Amino acid sequence: MTRVELEIMASYARSMLNSYDQAIHLIEFGSGSSQKVRHLFDKNKNIVAYTAIDISREYLIESCAQLSREYGDISVSAICADYTKEFHLPELPSPTARKVGYFPGSSIGNFSREQAADFLKRAAKLLGPNSQMLIGIDLKKDKEILEAAYDDSQGVTAKFNLNILYRAVKELGVLIDPEKFRHIAVFNQNIGRVEMYLRSAEDQFLVCRGREIRFEAGEKIHTENSYKYSIEEVHALASDGGYSVEGSWIDKNSFFGVHLLSLNE
Numbered sequence: 001m002t003r004v005e006l007e008i009m010a011s012y013a014r015s016m017l018n019s020y021d022q023a024i025h026l027i028e029f030g031s032g033s034s035q036k037v038r039h040l041f042d043k044n045k046n047i048v049a050y051t052a053i054d055i056s057r058e059y060l061i062e063s064c065a066q067l068s069r070e071y072g073d074i075s076v077s078a079i080c081a082d083y084t085k086e087f088h089l090p091e092l093p094s095p096t097a098r099k100v101g102y103f104p105g106s107s108i109g110n111f112s113r114e115q116a117a118d119f120l121k122r123a124a125k126l127l128g129p130n131s132q133m134l135i136g137i138d139l140k141k142d143k144e145i146l147e148a149a150y151d152d153s154q155g156v157t158a159k160f161n162l163n164i165l166y167r168a169v170k171e172l173g174v175l176i177d178p179e180k181f182r183h184i185a186v187f188n189q190n191i192g193r194v195e196m197y198l199r200s201a202e203d204q205f206l207v208c209r210g211r212e213i214r215f216e217a218g219e220k221i222h223t224e225n226s227y228k229y230s231i232e233e234v235h236a237l238a239s240d241g242g243y244s245v246e247g248s249w250i251d252k253n254s255f256f257g258v259h260l261l262s263l264n265e
Contacts, residue, residue, distance in 0.1 A: 106138035120241025150185030158183035
């Protein structure tokens with residue numbers, strides 16, 4: 001989906017925010033390397049300030065320093081915080097600029113429907129009156145397409161999923177052989193989410209802090225959910241979070257959408 005989202009941003013970034021005469025302060029949740037935001041910077045000259053929010057302090061500082069060097073006319077700041085929890089924005093540059101939250105990727109899909117609405121409510125409280133959210137959402141598609149995407153032939157997602165066990169071994173001292181587990185991805189059509197699991201390939205034991213846990217062959221660890229949305233569900237989510245959908249930009253296959261949400265006053 002990253003490639004599809006980047007294509008959307010490259011094609012439509014100018015129309016996403018260019019309807020405003022006033023200056024914009026863009027605030028990105030889970031900024032990571034701050035790559036996607038560059039499309040907005042390049043196409044919208046009314047962005048005068050940018051604040052990146054991420055939990056990884058070192059990565060955050062590095063990426064913001066690079067952005068500051070590349071875009072000298074934009075005031076760049078960083079906040080090290082967990083955006084899934086409540087926190088407060090410090091005094092930010094350009095106080096009169098309109099605040100627009102930016103939540104790219106499909107990260108909102110990692111929340112349950114209720115959690116996603118709660119995130120939007122927290123964002124609204126954080127950004128304040130007259131604010132907006134520009135958000136990426138992975139759309140519902142055929143079961144075969146989704147399951148193939150989450151169990152790709154290159155094994156990229158499998159490695160990502162198995163990394164949970166490798167980190168548990170390295171960082172927590174858990175005694176387990178990650179190679180004795182297999183990655184599984186299933187689209188649960190009733191709930192509308194892709195569910196990821198690690199399935200034990202044989203009978204085995206996990207030892208953590210002196211506690212022994214038995215896994216039978218075929219027993220699964222539920223590691224992650226990724227909720228998918230129809231267009232109608234996008235509008236319902238926005239409404240539950242206190243917003244209305246002002247604009248949507250969707251790829252030609254209707255796989256992914258970027259949506260501009262306006263806060264209901």
